[in-house]
Amino acid sequence: MNPDFSQLDLNGRLRHLITLDGLDAALMRELLNRAQGYLCLPGQLPPRGGDLCGWTVANLFAEPSTRTRASFELAALRLGADALNLDVMLSSRVKGESILDTIYTLQAMQVDVFVIRDAEPGIIEFVARHVEDHVSVISGGEAHLSHPTQGLLDALTIQQSKGGFRDLIVTIVGDIRHSRVARSAHCALRALGIAELRLVAPEEMMPDRGEFAGAVRYRSFDEAIERADVVMMLRIQRERIAETATTDPRNYHEQYGLTAARLARARPEAIVMHPGPMNRGVEISSEVADGPQSVIRRQVSNGVAIRMAVLAQLAEARRRRTP
Amino acid sequence: MNPDFSQLDLNGRLRHLITLDGLDAALMRELLNRAQGYLCLPGQLPPRGGDLCGWTVANLFAEPSTRTRASFELAALRLGADALNLDVMLSSRVKGESILDTIYTLQAMQVDVFVIRDAEPGIIEFVARHVEDHVSVISGGEAHLSHPTQGLLDALTIQQSKGGFRDLIVTIVGDIRHSRVARSAHCALRALGIAELRLVAPEEMMPDRGEFAGAVRYRSFDEAIERADVVMMLRIQRERIAETATTDPRNYHEQYGLTAARLARARPEAIVMHPGPMNRGVEISSEVADGPQSVIRRQVSNGVAIRMAVLAQLAEARRRRTP
Amino acid sequence: MNPDFSQLDLNGRLRHLITLDGLDAALMRELLNRAQGYLCLPGQLPPRGGDLCGWTVANLFAEPSTRTRASFELAALRLGADALNLDVMLSSRVKGESILDTIYTLQAMQVDVFVIRDAEPGIIEFVARHVEDHVSVISGGEAHLSHPTQGLLDALTIQQSKGGFRDLIVTIVGDIRHSRVARSAHCALRALGIAELRLVAPEEMMPDRGEFAGAVRYRSFDEAIERADVVMMLRIQRERIAETATTDPRNYHEQYGLTAARLARARPEAIVMHPGPMNRGVEISSEVADGPQSVIRRQVSNGVAIRMAVLAQLAEARRRRTP
Numbered sequence A, B, C: 001m002n003p004d005f006s007q008l009d010l011n012g013r014l015r016h017l018i019t020l021d022g023l024d025a026a027l028m029r030e031l032l033n034r035a036q037g038y039l040c041l042p043g044q045l046p047p048r049g050g051d052l053c054g055w056t057v058a059n060l061f062a063e064p065s066t067r068t069r070a071s072f073e074l075a076a077l078r079l080g081a082d083a084l085n086l087d088v089m090l091s092s093r094v095k096g097e098s099i100l101d102t103i104y105t106l107q108a109m110q111v112d113v114f115v116i117r118d119a120e121p122g123i124i125e126f127v128a129r130h131v132e133d134h135v136s137v138i139s140g141g142e143a144h145l146s147h148p149t150q151g152l153l154d155a156l157t158i159q160q161s162k163g164g165f166r167d168l169i170v171t172i173v174g175d176i177r178h179s180r181v182a183r184s185a186h187c188a189l190r191a192l193g194i195a196e197l198r199l200v201a202p203e204e205m206m207p208d209r210g211e212f213a214g215a216v217r218y219r220s221f222d223e224a225i226e227r228a229d230v231v232m233m234l235r236i237q238r239e240r241i242a243e244t245a246t247t248d249p250r251n252y253h254e255q256y257g258l259t260a261a262r263l264a265r266a267r268p269e270a271i272v273m274h275p276g277p278m279n280r281g282v283e284i285s286s287e288v289a290d291g292p293q294s295v296i297r298r299q300v301s302n303g304v305a306i307r308m309a310v311l312a313q314l315a316e317a318r319r320r321r322t323p
Helices: A025-036 A067-078 A096-108 A123-130 A148-162 A180-192 A238-243 A249-256 A296-321 B025-036 B067-078 B096-108 B123-130 B148-162 B180-192 B238-243 B249-256 B296-321 C025-036 C067-078 C096-108 C123-130 C148-162 C180-192 C238-243 C249-256 C296-321
Strands: A056-061 A082-087 A113-118 A136-142 A169-173 A196-200 A216-218 A230-233 A271-273 B056-061 B082-087 B113-118 B136-142 B169-173 B196-200 B216-218 B230-233 B271-273 C056-061 C082-087 C113-118 C136-142 C169-173 C196-200 C216-218 C230-233 C271-273
Touching: A025 A148, A025 A180, A025 A296, A056 A067, A067 A082, A067 A113, A067 A136, A067 A296, A067 B082, A067 B096, A082 C067, A096 A123, A096 C067, A096 C296, A113 A123, A123 A136, A136 A148, A136 A296, A148 A180, A148 A230, A148 A271, A148 A296, A169 A180, A180 A196, A271 A296, A296 B096, B025 B148, B025 B180, B025 B296, B056 B067, B067 B082, B067 B113, B067 B136, B067 B148, B067 B296, B067 C082, B067 C096, B096 B123, B113 B123, B123 B136, B136 B148, B136 B296, B148 B180, B148 B230, B148 B271, B148 B296, B169 B180, B180 B196, B271 B296, B296 C096, C025 C148, C025 C180, C025 C296, C056 C067, C067 C082, C067 C113, C067 C136, C067 C296, C096 C123, C113 C123, C123 C136, C136 C148, C136 C296, C148 C180, C148 C230, C148 C271, C148 C296, C169 C180, C180 C196, C271 C296
Parallel strands: A056 A082, A056 A113, A113 A136, A169 A196, A169 A230, A196 A216, A230 A271, B056 B082, B056 B113, B113 B136, B169 B196, B169 B230, B196 B216, B230 B271, C056 C082, C056 C113, C113 C136, C169 C196, C169 C230, C196 C216, C230 C271
Antiparallel strands: none
16 A cells, blocks of 8 residues: 555544555454354344445446355345445556546445455555545455455454464465465464464465565475464466466375365364365365365355444444544 | 255255145145235235345346346345345356355355256255255256246146136147246146146157156147147247257247137137247237237236245245244 | 327326426426435435335346446435346347337336336337336436436536526537437426527537527537536547547547636636546546536436436326325
């Protein structure tokens, strides 16, 4: 983010959510706690609220059928908002100005929250800098850079399983270089104070040296998983594997796939995470994905709860600013 | 369906609705009665309910603009549910596991009912076998095999016009071989106890001998329509006609199209049905489609009512299981 | 419209809204006043209503992501209706009858209002002539002919800025020949009684002589803008420019683009309008579009309010007819 831009309002409350980078741990904890209240037992109807009654949430996703868009849509509806889905990628528009014209038009229709997924770095903050005072922007995934609600839902999932963050060893595995999921997890977990973050990836999928401050880098998955409390697998793009001379899917699975044998090297109560959608047999074996240590489905449930928490928090902050 | 799978719960109530095959007549009658209560006079606002308040219904249809999807969406909204539309055909996914991953993901977002249309036989039951105890699956049309809500709405339409089923002669005409509509009508009408089911179709559109137990097969439409109480026309795929050497659309209309002259051979008070969309001038003449014996539009109204009845019944059964 | 068709009911109230041509000024004023009540200050939640509680509004637009569809969808939701979006262009269907079959099917599902955008002249009235007594049809834009809610929102915007219509000089600029926006503005402003309507366009974009009765035609923008109170710019289709030998985008901007220098020739308090989306640097400079005289975003807000007013008025008229 530009140094002169803040996603917080003057009360230090959340106004936008574009990145977890620099976000206060206390604020994150507040979001995790609030999200916890939106969870329910299987078979129960999910808690609802009226926090966004009368609000309009516009989802701007290029592809209509992503799970993240559905998750945001349900979060908005369950808080009483109207949800507007627009299949549009802002950055694919011809000119810079017309991005803002699209936004200004929707804003003039009284859209209160924009949820935006975009492939171009910077577009989401660019929008946030230009909306009116009462309007909020939430990132639904920005290029390879940031996916803040994913980072929060991952933190919530870890907190639920481990009771906290201190002393934890977390191992992230896969195409970290191109992963917004990994970057946002790094921001969240560093702020919340885990003991050790380990990265393991083939050379060409390892991020640049300047990134992921404080993390320890491994070439061997077997070493990186030793005594880990959390193993966070990333989705591998099959196209990406094909590009590299050194790997094919089978090779990849052997070196960087999570199997039951490999998982046995982690702590016995270690949890396995994946942001989905999974390539079974490539980055993760079905045995592990469906096994007792997997919390992958719980991540999805936490995703709706986190998005509800973020929306409710934005609404509360707005009410505080303009009573 | 596999012999070890039941779409009923342990109380004998509907948990899924995948096929009418084997469904109890009493249960069908209950659905018809309930649906009747959701109908209204033209110009009145349709009855609504809160039976699905807090529920989420996900519509998984490959094409976004089908009438059946709209019908399910309205049924869900009018019962107070949130409706999520996803343009997705499950069976077009690359691997078997990933079908379930899609379902599990949506289930983890607290989807309560999946309405699925799919071109691959068995997918819908496959999903139903894997969802959690409180989740229901409804078929919105499965390959050429089953379209249970269509079968029920057809039965409801006949009951409204004829007061019951006993002594009725029903003639189904057209591409029966490839028709899920015909198969579900057969299941419903056999269970509800009509007097005679007649099938009439060109050779290549006639189902295999083992199918449609109890039905009488005709080659001549003029014979098959004699004294019929109900004439149920099927949509003909123009591509299907082109495939066969013996027919073209005009030929087809002459031999298997329903005209006023042909309809005069049925009972005077016979009704004409069509699941839509119609090819006017091919399987049915406009004179008949818009004539006084046509109940085609009433079928559509009954469709929403039946879908509301099915949803409300599933909700009631779930509340009985988990009070 | 055909002479035997009326968009008013027997009480003289609005039943459909297909064109502003011939619509009573008193009725327009009533809509403008009602719309005014649906506006709010930025940062406030927009007024809502229950006027359409239990109603179903179906939006039939060929493209899913137009601003006009979003505007109608929000208007319907904010009045308590269920909104059904169908990506369908009626006139692209193969046969005339099947247009009505689509409509009759949705009508049988208890759709109360159809909002239709279509590229073929006459389709929307054709639908309106065939729906049931209680069903209403609203044009969301018809070929180059009519865009009545746009005409009304333009009138509302002018009234807000100017306090009324008398004595006003309004200049419309651009591809008037192909513009439904210009035609509906002409109808509205003539009925509401402005002093002078001026048209300015290159030869090939000027409408036929028989059209735009009472308007004064100019070749020079500089002359046409003299003392104007309202400058209404039209979107130029880049394809259209390319077609003509005499112009390219830069040439077009020089002759027919609205710049600050040109705007200085209008009255000092003149307002600048544009229906969007804008081609900045072609028909309008960014300086003007974002300048203090621009009311372009207010037009968008007025659009939702006008659509709410039209829907609420239709509902009121229906309740009066069938108490």
